[in-house]
Amino acid sequence: MKAQKFSTATVHIVLIVMSLIFVSPLLWMVTTAIKPIEETMTATPTLLPSKFLWDNFPKAVTYGSKELGYIPFLLYARNTLMVTLLCVAGSVCSNAVVAYAFARLRWPGRDAFFAVTLATMMVPFPVLMVPTFGLFKYLGWVGSFRPLWVPAFFGSAFSIFLLRQFFRTIPMELSEAAKIDGCSEVRIFTDVLLPLAKPALAVVALFTFMGTWNDFMGPMIYLSDQETFTLSLGLQAYQSQHGGTQWNLLMAAATVVILPVIVVFFFAQKMFIQGIATSGLKG
Amino acid sequence: MKSEARIAYLFAMPWILGFLTFLLYPVLASFFYSFTDFSVLRPPRFIGIENYKEMVQDEVFWMTIRNTFTYVVAAVPLSATVAILLAMLLNTKVKGLAFYRTLFYVPSLVPMVALGILWLWIFNGEHGLLNMSLEKLGMSKPPNWLGDPAWSKVTLVMIAMWGSGNAMVIYLAGLQDIPQSLYEAADLDGARLVAKTRHVTLPMLSPVILFNVIMGMIGSLQVFAVPYVMFPNGAPARSTYFFTTYLFDNAFRFQRMGYASAMGWVLFLITLTLTFVALRMSERQVHYDRS
Amino acid sequence: MPVNIRTIAISAAALGVLGYLVYRSEDATTRKPVANKVTVLYWEKWTGDEAQKMRRIVNNFNASQDRIFVKMLSISGVADKTLLAASGGNPPDVAGLWDTQMTQFKDAGALTDLAPLAKEFGIKEEDYIPGYWKLMSPGGTLVAFPTTPASTALHINKKFLKPGEEPPKTLEDLDAFTDRISKVNNGKVELAGFLPAEPGWWNWGWGYWFGGKLIDGDKLTVNSPENIRAFEWVLSYSKRFGVRETQNFQSGFGNFSSPQNPFMSEKVASVMQGVWMANFIDLYNKELPWIAVPFPLPKDKQHLKGMNFIAMDTLVIPTGAKHKREAFEFIAFVQRQDQMELLCSTHGKNSPLVKVSEKFFNTHLNPYIRLFDELARSPNAAYIPQIGIWPQMDSELKNAFTEINLGTKTPKEALDAAQARLEPQWRRYQQQVMNKSITTAEAQP
Structure with a gap:
């Protein structure tokens, strides 16, 4: 049942070469993380360290370690996790509900509004940035986490689109049968469609998770108190203005930061692909 | 029917509110700002179409448009090709699929702060990983990737390909969705790999390609983080000064939010136009045979 | 597991509680006051070693009196963040910036005019090397005080x-x-x-x-x-x-x-x-x-x-700072000859003050410190154009x-x-x- 006929060995060789290329920045990041500081700054860098300094990891994530107090890593991890979980929760709840309205219910203005929704994906971020900042400033939310997670509870065009496409692949008969059984729309949504939509919801959750975890711009604009920083923003603290950056520690911290994301992706990818496949990003 | 509509509005309510607050209001406000002069601390002052008039005469603005278009034209098709090829390779049901898939996806996950410096190390003209490899392969004078205006954009296009993991995942899902029966039918006709790719895979994948290319185009038009970190001031000689980096410099470095808003609106219009053109042009090429 | 109304209701309730907690907890994290002292929030661009050396001065200040507590934080991108925070109505009380930004920030209305406070604390133009005073007062408005200056x-x-x-x-x-x-x-x-x-x-x-x-x-x-x-x-x-x-x-x-x-x-x-x-x-x-x-x-x-x-690192009080007087008290402390010399010698810089002790020169790590001091005082010394x-x-x-x-x-x-x-x-x-x-x-x- 092969879809196409490549020789397996060739495929593996090509894949290994390609993945080496793809993974090279990451590899270098990890090997730099365990190098002594001198070796991170040599003009002719080597891939492997002369000695493996594993304790760069604890050093990088311990607050007030030795001569250089870096970042309160655990505090930042907690902040990041909190914002990320709230965003995931918010986007899963809101987008499913909204997508249901677009996919399965009839209401005046639906199709026009859907077209507008799609068009909003084309609005460049910088257009929104300034007035949105003004809005949060007006609400007095600048400096708090609220600008980072509250919008997630109001849906996003991309996720709505994805979920709508998914809901549309489920036969209408299912809803109609439930309706005959006396189910309300709410019941149909929660008891019939949501259980079926798990893979698509997983995609939305994952996209949100990865986007929020690595988001730099949002925290940079809205967070001002250092105690509220997220990890991606905190990483910047390793870089100093006129050089003297502890590259090994920066890379160690960066490795620790992306580790959870890689793990989540590795274990969730099957569902991830399935979710995208079944929702079908097709007209 | 009436009650269905009422429930529907209730369901759609979060997005209606979100749309009004986080999209419509900012879009309209920035349209207003584009006719004003203001900065973070100064309230907006109406100046008519001054910002747009200035833009027309601003050489650097036009330079960033040229740079951005060059980048889009090179980066979008290239990363799409890489992503499709990778997805097709992975779709051959090789062992270790999950492993490879993660490896290809990983570069999109490395935080920008670390990534920027890693690229600088890799592409360094004298001692970078890339040029050291090229010299070992016998190239006597490899390019100065970062310092030569002729190569700096090429560097960024290459970097863009590392980010194709995201699109690859979506292509892969699309490939897995193509019914096996189509390939079997092609096998019966004695079609070879190239023919199958041309007549089965690509047509069946075309909606996904369209989706990815449009998303990629929208993203590339806004290319920002990598050049901003790697090439401050659009160095060398503004060859890597892109639309959004210039916009950011105007908004924050130069304290000209009004001008930046006007630029944002121009970008919005360009994006809308290009998307529309892409959709129009693709109408005949894209197959939506399953409703 | 079938999803039913109860699950939804329970998760919604849990989320609500979580959301509320987050909402509340934020108010707690910002500016915890230290036992009946005025907390002066000080954002500094320096990180690592340089920041540690500044922290010594901050500690000296905190130990010197019992009314004010200066809380120093290293902030990356401090200039943009200070501006954004000022426009958000919640700026730090003191910010450590660069001389290159003074004119633009002053024109934007982001900096407090420090002349009245300086007068009150008895800090005068004559105390400073003229070139540095120029950098402190772009366009004639005194908006900044030095931390560490430099000459080349x-x-x-x-x-x-x-x-x-x-x-x-x-x-x-x-x-x-x-x-x-x-x-x-x-x-x-x-x-x-x-x-x-x-x-x-x-x-x-x-x-x-x-x-x-x-x-x-x-x-x-x-x-x-x-x-x-x-x-x-x-x-x-x-x-x-x-x-x-x-x-x-x-x-x-x-x-x-x-x-x-x-x-x-x-x-x-x-x-x-x-x-x-x-x-x-x-x-x-x-x-x-x-x-x-x-x-x-x-x-x-x-x-x-x-x-x-010549150039210098500056301390400013952003517009809208809540504790301007207390903030200036801290700035004035940094300007004291002993503290200034301690800071500048640990940073390996010359002093911005006209009066310099022999001890500063004799113990300075830079063997050419007298040359740099002389250069700083030269009437021909140049600095970044003061233009917005x-x-x-x-x-x-x-x-x-x-x-x-x-x-x-x-x-x-x-x-x-x-x-x-x-x-x-x-x-x-x-x-x-x-x-x-x-x-x-x-x-x-």
């Missing part, structure tokens, strides 16, 4: 001077020195006597050595004959080694703060650097024999004797510098272009930002 000189690796040879006295001597000792092998530059592009922090300012200026009163003079001449001189260096060769040579330089710094690794024999350089030499190549001399002037410009670039469009000017000049060195434009073409682009910007800035009489639209939203 030519640092020479003594190995490359013949025994008994005098260091270059004129710019022409420096050129001759470069011609004599530079090594080019097979088109590859191995050693440069001097390189104007290293470290590149003063690429905008070469004109000042030739008697040029970037602004003269209200007028931009970017393409003045002196500036063009300066850039011709800069160009002579990339021509000397070849455009491509220079480029490749430079891309092999390590970070400033590393043993691969081209001066430490002996790729460049002489370099213009600030008073801090001694610290870094001590850190990365203790063995390096070096001397510091005033950076040489062209033969026909010897009357500019004492010309060098400095970021644009800086951007244009950096670009001109690259274009000239790449040979895509002649110095005259590049500087004419920069001048032509800056003039309308400057006019607009004067009109839109500096003239406040024009009616203002309603604030948004």
Whole structure:
């Protein structure tokens, strides 16, 4: 049942070469993380360290370690996790509900509004940035986490689109049968469609998770108190203005930061692909 | 029917509110700002179409448009090709699929702060990983990737390909969705790999390609983080000064939010136009045979 | 697991509680007051070692009295964040910024006029070296106080001077020195006597050595004959080694703060650097024999004797700060001679104050500290033009510098272009930002 006929060995060789290329920045990041500081700054860098300094990891994530107090890593991890979980929760709840309205219910203005929704994906971020900042400033939310997670509870065009496409692949008969059984729309949504939509919801959750975890711009604009920083923003603290950056520690911290994301992706990818496949990003 | 509509509005309510607050209001406000002069601390002052008039005469603005278009034209098709090829390779049901898939996806996950410096190390003209490899392969004078205006954009296009993991995942899902029966039918006709790719895979994948290319185009038009970190001031000689980096410099470095808003609106219009053109042009090429 | 109303209700309730907790917890994290003291929030750009040294001063202050507590935080991107926070109505009470931003920030209304507080605390203009006072008061408004200042000189690796040879006295001597000792092998530059592009922090300012200026009163003079001449001189260096060769040579330089710094690794024999350089030499190549001399002037410009670039790190009180008086009390403490000398000596800088103790000179790590102090006091010392469009000017000049060195434009073409682009910007800035009489639209939203 092969879809196409490549020789397996060739495929593996090509894949290994390609993945080496793809993974090279990451590899270098990890090997730099365990190098002594001198070796991170040599003009002719080597891939492997002369000695493996594993304790760069604890050093990088311990607050007030030795001569250089870096970042309160655990505090930042907690902040990041909190914002990320709230965003995931918010986007899963809101987008499913909204997508249901677009996919399965009839209401005046639906199709026009859907077209507008799609068009909003084309609005460049910088257009929104300034007035949105003004809005949060007006609400007095600048400096708090609220600008980072509250919008997630109001849906996003991309996720709505994805979920709508998914809901549309489920036969209408299912809803109609439930309706005959006396189910309300709410019941149909929660008891019939949501259980079926798990893979698509997983995609939305994952996209949100990865986007929020690595988001730099949002925290940079809205967070001002250092105690509220997220990890991606905190990483910047390793870089100093006129050089003297502890590259090994920066890379160690960066490795620790992306580790959870890689793990989540590795274990969730099957569902991830399935979710995208079944929702079908097709007209 | 009436009650269905009422429930529907209730369901759609979060997005209606979100749309009004986080999209419509900012879009309209920035349209207003584009006719004003203001900065973070100064309230907006109406100046008519001054910002747009200035833009027309601003050489650097036009330079960033040229740079951005060059980048889009090179980066979008290239990363799409890489992503499709990778997805097709992975779709051959090789062992270790999950492993490879993660490896290809990983570069999109490395935080920008670390990534920027890693690229600088890799592409360094004298001692970078890339040029050291090229010299070992016998190239006597490899390019100065970062310092030569002729190569700096090429560097960024290459970097863009590392980010194709995201699109690859979506292509892969699309490939897995193509019914096996189509390939079997092609096998019966004695079609070879190239023919199958041309007549089965690509047509069946075309909606996904369209989706990815449009998303990629929208993203590339806004290319920002990598050049901003790697090439401050659009160095060398503004060859890597892109639309959004210039916009950011105007908004924050130069304290000209009004001008930046006007630029944002121009970008919005360009994006809308290009998307529309892409959709129009693709109408005949894209197959939506399953409703 | 089937999803039913109950599950939904329970998750919704849980989420609600979580959301509420987050909502509440945020108010708690911002500015916890320290037991009946006024907390002064101080954002500083310094990280790592430099920040630790500043922290000593902060601790001294906190220990010196029982009314105020200064909480110092290292913030990356401190300038943008201070502006955003000020516009969000929640700025720090003190911010540690750079002199380069003072004019723009002052024009934007982001900085508090400190003159009344200075008067109250008895801090006077006469206490400061005149050049630094100028940097503290752009356009005549006192908005900043120094933390650590700097002056600059030519640092020479003594190995490359013949025994008994005098260091270059004129710019022409420096050129001759470069011609004599530079090594080019097979088109590859191995050693440069001097390189104007290293470290590149003063690429905008070469004109000042030739008697040029970037602004003269209200007028931009970017393409003045002196500036063009300066850039011709800069160009002579990339021509000397070849455009491509220079480029490749430079891309092999390590970070400033590393043993691969081209001066430490002996790729460049002489370099213009600030008073801090001694610290870094001590850190990365203790063995390096070096001397510091005033950076040489062209033969026909010897009357500019004492010309060098001075700069400083600044403390400001952003507009809208909640505890201005207490914040100033802290700033005034930093200005005390003992504290200032402690800070400047640990940072390896000279002092901005007119009065300097002998102990400061005698115990300073930099053997040339007296020279740097003298240079700072020179009436010919120059500094970054105090103009609100400095970021644009800086951007244009950096670009001109690259274009000239790449040979895509002649110095005259590049500087004419920069001048032509800056003039309308400057006019607009004067009109839109500096003239406040024009009616203002309603604030948004």
